[in-house]
Amino acid sequence: MAVAYKDLLDPANLTRIENYALMAKAAVEGFLSGMHRSVYHGFGTEFLQYRNYVPGEDLKSLDWKVYAKRNELVTKVFQEETSMNCYFVVDASASHEYRGERAAVTKLRYACMVAACLAYLATRQGDNIALFAYQDSIVEALEPGHRNSQLLRFLQVLTRLKPEGQANHEKLLESITHRMRSRGLVVYLSDMLEAENILPRQLENLRFQHCDCLALQILDPDEKDLPHGYPVRYIDSESGREVTTFADTVRESYEKSMNQFLNDLKTGFSHAQVEYTPLLTTHHLGHALGQYLHKREAIN
Amino acid sequence: MLSFGNSLFLLALVGLAVPVILHLINRELAVNLRFPSIRFIDQSQLPRREKRKLRDLLLLLLRLFLFASIVLAFAKPVWIEPLVQAPERSSLKQTVYLLDASSSMSRGNIWRDSLDALRKDLADTESDEIGLVVFADRVLSQVPPSVDEEQVENLLKGLEPTFAAGDPATGLQSAVRFFNPDAEKRLVLISDFQETDWQRDLPGIPEDVKFVFMPAEIGGGQNVGIVNVNTIPIGKEQARIFVAVRNNGTESVTVPVIIEGGTISEEKMVTLSPGQTGNATFVQAVTEPISLTANLPSDRYIRDNRWHFWLAPPPLIRVYAFLPNLDEPRAVNAFYYFQTALEVESDTDWVRFEVTALDRGFFEESVIQDADVVVIPAASAYLRDHQWEVLKNYIAEGQTAILLPGDGFPKQFRALERNGMMSSRFLGLAGNTNERQTPYHLGSVHPSSHLAQTFDDVAAKDLFLVNVYRYVRLQASQEDLVILAFENGDPALLRLAVGQGGLIASTFAFDPSWTDMPLRNSFLPLVRELVQEGFDTNRLRKKMFMEEVVLVADPLTQPAALHREGQYWEVNVNPSESVMIQIDTEQYLPALLSQKPLYTQTTGSVRIDPRLEGSRTDLWPWLLMIALLCFFLESLLTGIKDAAQSSVLKRRDPVQRA
Numbered sequence: 032m033a034v035a036y037k038d039l040l041d042p043a044n045l046t047r048i049e050n051y052a053l054m055a056k057a058a059v060e061g062f063l064s065g066m067h068r069s070v071y072h073g074f075g076t077e078f079l080q081y082r083n084y085v086p087g088e089d090l091k092s093l094d095w096k097v098y099a100k101r102n103e104l105v106t107k108v109f110q111e112e113t114s115m116n117c118y119f120v121v122d123a124s125a126s127h128e129y130r131g132e133r134a135a136v137t138k139l140r141y142a143c144m145v146a147a148c149l150a151y152l153a154t155r156q157g158d159n160i161a162l163f164a165y166q167d168s169i170v171e172a173l174e175p176g177h178r179n180s181q182l183l184r185f186l187q188v189l190t191r192l193k194p195e196g197q198a199n200h201e202k203l204l205e206s207i208t209h210r211m212r213s214r215g216l217v218v219y220l221s222d223m224l225e226a227e228n229i230l231p232r233q234l235e236n237l238r239f240q241h242c243d244c245l246a247l248q249i250l251d252p253d254e255k256d257l258p259h260g261y262p263v264r265y266i267d268s269e270s271g272r273e274v275t276t277f278a279d280t281v282r283e284s285y286e287k288s289m290n291q292f293l294n295d296l297k298t299g300f301s302h303a304q305v306e307y308t309p310l311l312t313t314h315h316l317g318h319a320l321g322q323y324l325h326k327r328e329a330i331n
Numbered sequence: 332m333l334s335f336g337n338s339l340f341l342l343a344l345v346g347l348a349v350p351v352i353l354h355l356i357n358r359e360l361a362v363n364l365r366f367p368s369i370r371f372i373d374q375s376q377l378p379r380r381e382k383r384k385l386r387d388l389l390l391l392l393l394r395l396f397l398f399a400s401i402v403l404a405f406a407k408p409v410w411i412e413p414l415v416q417a418p419e420r421s422s423l424k425q426t427v428y429l430l431d432a433s434s435s436m437s438r439g440n441i442w443r444d445s446l447d448a449l450r451k452d453l454a455d456t457e458s459d460e461i462g463l464v465v466f467a468d469r470v471l472s473q474v475p476p477s478v479d480e481e482q483v484e485n486l487l488k489g490l491e492p493t494f495a496a497g498d499p500a501t502g503l504q505s506a507v508r509f510f511n512p513d514a515e516k517r518l519v520l521i522s523d524f525q526e527t528d529w530q531r532d533l534p535g536i537p538e539d540v541k542f543v544f545m546p547a548e549i550g551g552g553q554n555v556g557i558v559n560v561n562t563i564p565i566g567k568e569q570a571r572i573f574v575a576v577r578n579n580g581t582e583s584v585t586v587p588v589i590i591e592g593g594t595i596s597e598e599k600m601v602t603l604s605p606g607q608t609g610n611a612t613f614v615q616a617v618t619e620p621i622s623l624t625a626n627l628p629s630d631r632y633i634r635d636n637r638w639h640f641w642l643a644p645p646p647l648i649r650v651y652a653f654l655p656n657l658d659e660p661r662a663v664n665a666f667y668y669f670q671t672a673l674e675v676e677s678d679t680d681w682v683r684f685e686v687t688a689l690d691r692g693f694f695e696e697s698v699i700q701d702a703d704v705v706v707i708p709a710a711s712a713y714l715r716d717h718q719w720e721v722l723k724n725y726i727a728e729g730q731t732a733i734l735l736p737g738d739g740f741p742k743q744f745r746a747l748e749r750n751g752m753m754s755s756r757f758l759g760l761a762g763n764t765n766e767r768q769t770p771y772h773l774g775s776v777h778p779s780s781h782l783a784q785t786f787d788d789v790a791a792k793d794l795f796l797v798n799v800y801r802y803v804r805l806q807a808s809q810e811d812l813v814i815l816a817f818e819n820g821d822p823a824l825l826r827l828a829v830g831q832g833g834l835i836a837s838t839f840a841f842d843p844s845w846t847d848m849p850l851r852n853s854f855l856p857l858v859r860e861l862v863q864e865g866f867d868t869n870r871l872r873k874k875m876f877m878e879e880v881v882l883v884a885d886p887l888t889q890p891a892a893l894h895r896e897g898q899y900w901e902v903n904v905n906p907s908e909s910v911m912i913q914i915d916t917e918q919y920l921p922a923l924l925s926q927k928p929l930y931t932q933t934t935g936s937v938r939i940d941p942r943l944e945g946s947r948t949d950l951w952p953w954l955l956m957i958a959l960l961c962f963f964l965e966s967l968l969t970g971i972k973d974a975a976q977s978s979v980l981k982r983r984d985p986v987q988r989a
Contacts, residue, residue, distance in 0.1 A: 128365065129365065264364065265364055266363060266364065267366065267367075268365050268366065269367075274374050281373045284373060
């Protein structure tokens, strides 16, 4: 039975691969091979690899010398060379520790998987990648770079991350804004809880630094519908506050408030002209990758 | 009916409410869950479990049963079978006569007068039912209350006072037990109310029992009785006879005491003040065992005027000595000295010994149980483990053994420690050669020991001149009695308590290399007294009172001196019956009533005093079994419930699942 590429991007499957590098490669290559045509190769000038000619491709990329020698049609693929920086900002606060019964990974693990895949993709594109992870302050910072070792460092940082503390979005965004000296793309990964009034405005400020911004909100499915059918003493992961309730009786009001919150975020980001994508930890990574590529193409 | 030994424990049954309340108010427990944000979660009332599962109710019931069973078991419930099931009649009148038939009732006309008084009351009484209890030292015969008075009359016919001392306690218990709880109760006590009988520990009588005392008129007059007769040997063939006589009358008297039997007849006069006890002393030759009587002239109570006793030498004391190896010179020496000292014919000592040597294989339980005393002279090293056990069991049954150390003394004392026969500590050897210039000397005799009777101040001087060249040092513990000690305080002879008997352990061997004692004058009396140290020579003569259980084929109808199964028995009337002091019934009545009643009327049930109970059945073992069963079932159900719950929780609780 053939494995659908979507299955390869399922977090439940990918999370079995502990190593981020392997995971990212499997996800991205799987994702790309599933696309009808790879349009993101060949813009650069640095030779990357040979590939069998696919009918319909531009004939100018054919390597006629090889054809003359071996009677095979092969296409030369070039590495695109850009000077764009891709900044990944990962929220590693304690609220990302949660994993509901429907999800296979915690929110942080999902965010890291997304970040790893996007970084791999970015590196493959020739972009410089940078990483900022934060809780109440920045806990990990990796300045932009584009060598192969940069991706390894990037993935190592992701491996080290542990969900702790409270998220201080304002402080983070203020401190990283001045580090972004050249144009680039900011991929912001967070659950954005209780920050619907701050984040759109803060991320809008990044645009003034010539940075485009992709806001990916990571949520667990439980946060959407509060499915627990038994009495629960909910303990806030970040503040430690508690509330004991029977979800069945408060679900309706919860969903209403949560939808309102998501709508507020959506509206806020829309006004701020920030690309906003909510992701659930059960979604396969193709959502994020597609969103990224879409954004990346828009920038180009 | 049901009774409780510790009824206060029943208060703990209040605790049964706790699981019930918990069961009623129990709400489903909330699961702790760390959640990203509780911003939109409102607090709500936890729902009460809507439907109780059958399993929960079963659990509750089991827990209640478990708790109740344990509490009830601690309350020591007892089921008492009521002995008398009288018909319930509200207007029933019952009279029970309690008739004293102890030996003192035979005095003068007391018995006849008492029966007349009983019959007169029987004729006059208006009671519906009449009962009778006759007692002496126990209940002799009884007629439960009935309308048939003839049964009482029939029992009284031919009834005579016994030779036994009186004990009204059992009679009172029987009489009170006869009463129907709802009846009008009347208890008539007919007795001489002799102080020695009625000042015992008597059971209390319920307040609703009406007493009628019928004290017999004991009158005054002279009453002198024989209390005891002792025979003490003088020399080899003579004995001194002490006849103890007590004046129970109210005036000084001078009475002749006559001993008679066979060809012997001798009289001595004794003068006694009121309440005084004096001795009449006789000296008689003893050629062969003879039973004699000591007699007093007739008075108001004739049964204490004759005392039967034996004038006979005690039987041989059988001494078994363990002599396992004839090639062991020290053991043979010690045995020889011991045998010679014991078997020598003494002019002054009535007690005679027979010493038998036991070979190694004969030191077994079946053999040594015939011995009066067992001696192990310098041969304990040859005792095997099971033989130590045999020796220990022999002593524990109340016998005596003597242990003399030999060359294997460390093994001997360690074996004593190991077998739990000695709590003193073995320290080693003091002195190691007979050439020692300054030998050790004995220094003190324990004043309460048998030895102290022989070795008084003068006789002890020779004992204290004995040279001991070496001895085993022991640190005496409080449990072991030091009979003889050295000058420095170290024990020389110890009496070790083992069970009911005693082991006399010497710390030095009776051997020339250890001591010169066998050559001393004090050796012979020392050995003979040592054997008697733990041995009661009086046990060879048995003294009994009438109505005591005697191991003779035929029950005695009269006091007598008997010779049965090698024992000399002297069976006489208990001298306590001679006392003429009557207890004051006017004062005694309230005292009797003030005691704890035999039963109390409680709400709907009658509680019987333990002293009156019939067949008792302790219920607490059953309750504990029920508790165990409940515990088992509860554990089973809880286990099933927990397994089910944990699988549910695992399914529901992500944190737990992780």
